[in-house]
Amino acid sequence: MKNIKTKILGLAAIAAVSLALPSTGHAQIIQNGYVNVDWQFNAPLSNDFASKASGWGMNFEGGYYFPNNFGLGAFLAYHTNNEYIPRSTFPVGGTSSLTTDQQHSVFQLPFGASGRYRFMSGGLLEPYVGMKLGANYARISSDFYVLQAYEKTWGFYMSPEVGLNAFPFEGSRIGFHAALYYSYATNKGSVLHYHIDGLNNFGFRIGISF
Template sequence: MKTIKYISIRVAALIALTLVFALPTKAQMTDNGYAHIDWQYNFPLNNHFADKSSGWGMSFEGGYYVTDHFALGAFLAYHSNHEYFGRQTLPIGESGSLNTDQQHTLFQLPFGLAGRYTFDRGGAFQPYFALKAGPQYAKMKSAFNVYEASKNTWGFYVSPEIGLSIYPWAYGPGLHIAAYYSYGTNKGDLFTYSVDGLSNFGLRLGVAF
């Protein structure tokens, strides 16, 4: 229910943004600029800490076309995945132990540079291929009873993406849809759980400028 409520809030926010920007402006930010604001749904791929898919994420990107089809820009995204683990005995310190259930959360925040090649620029349908790269902050967190334990990590992030920007009107914003794969080199250990690289597949839906 929380995930459904969260998705509803995000979709409503995107609709509100569309209405705000649905003014007499060009379909894109400038003749050579672009920007996206997206809600995203993420599917972790064997991250071994929190592997349940979720819609707890957003993505922001903007850039400038340096040639007719090739653009350079910057991006920032964030996502949280969650998974419940039943009661088990966990080692604490050198000789202690704890018997409890847990709620795991894996938070990822990549940011950096983006390059893209867009086909049919200027058309109503503009498919593209993109590659994003940069640092990624990730936090592993386990909540149990009224306590929590966490681990902060940093790694290198790379993400190929295919997408489509749709501009049905000559003026105003458009629709953006995309699919991506991402990999981060983040590593960390928490209790008996070990993360050695973070892989994800995801979908994005939002507003294009």
């Protein structure tokens, strides 16, 4: 909870400082450029290891708009999903068993290239559709007693999204960003008797736009 409050306060501070800066005629930090900094909510799909939705994530993206409203750029995001597993007995090593409760966690760090097409520009609202492609680092872990079993994996990542940038302040290109996204990564891993073959997620992002 403390980390979430810190992130929200950080975003609020960035927005406050940005809005306090003087601007004229829809000036941008980089001509035809864009930057989004978002808090992220993520819900795993078809994942029995850590299936609880969470808001433990952020997304960073920047790029450049070419003629005809096509944009190309790069992104970096991270997210953690956790799930408590009640006390149960499960096999360990094929010849023994263990009785304990567990705390499961899946941490994901996707990064790579992004592209988007905005349907209009220069106004109050800029709706767009986008696609992210790249690599996904994932750490899959189970904590029990004072022990931890984990595996680190890499996979290919893809994520289509539909979003909206809003610029409500007259004469400024600093505003707000919102997006819905789906993501899929090819990461595979095994922790204890659990097996993961692909990571599917659905979620939304809310943040600031430059």
